[in-house]
Amino acid sequence: NAGVTQTPKFRILKIGQSMTLQCAQDMNHNYMYWYRQDPGMGLKLIYYSVGAGITDKGEVPNGYNVSRSTTEDFPLRLELAAPSQTSVYFCASSYSNTPDYNEQFFGPGTRLTVL
Amino acid sequence: GDSVTQMEGPVTLSEEAFLTINCTYTATGYPSLFWYVQYPGEGLQLLLKATKADDKGSNKGFEATYRKETTSFHLEKGSVQVSDSAVYFCALSAGTGANNLFFGTGTRLTVIP
Secondary structure (H helix, E strand, O other): OOOEEEEOOEEEEOOOOOEEEEEEEOOOOOEEEEEEEOOOOOEEEEEEEEEOOEEEEOOOOOOEEEOOOOOOEOOEEEOOOOHHHOEEEEEEEEOOOOHHHOOOEEOOOEEEEEO | OOEEEEOOOOEEEEOOOOEEEOEEEEOOOOOEEEEEEEOOOOOEEEEEEEOOOOOEEEEOOEEEEOEOOOOEOOEEEOOOOHHHOEEEEEEEEOOOOOOOEEEOOOEEEEEEO
């Protein structure tokens, strides 16, 4: 099992450029999540998905879009990159979202810089 | 709303010292509580969890007890090692919505030889 994989590991974008952060999991998890981690700020939820074809906004969705066409893949799209989107992005997945079993598995992250 | 508050870091300890990282929570229901660890350059991974009051989670020498009376879930380790240097996140999960895992801001621990 590879677990949760993310590509790329690092990326530098110019203001206004677009890109897609890729995320895939091979654990057959229904639930998938995108977080951003800013220094000293913990994790903030951008978008999440409860299954293929179903997505919803988290705490900080502005400037991002997602899709979930398969159980395995959950790409995050930045349409018009802004310096405020400089951050480390983590994808995660879980088997269940019931509190007793809400263990999320994280990918290694993508460090994005927008200049 | 549901939230966790954990002690601010950074924390620097000598090897074999005792570690405590404080975490308190606010929740309307009966949350499950977690500690996640993030090693340098990696994603978060679950360290331990507790799902009801008075439960003790433990892993790799770390322990935390779910204290409902003080709404706390403090992380402890009796003797830290250099390899424990990481960022530690307290988290809670409550309710039935899909967006129901809330993280603290993280505490960076550095252990020096």
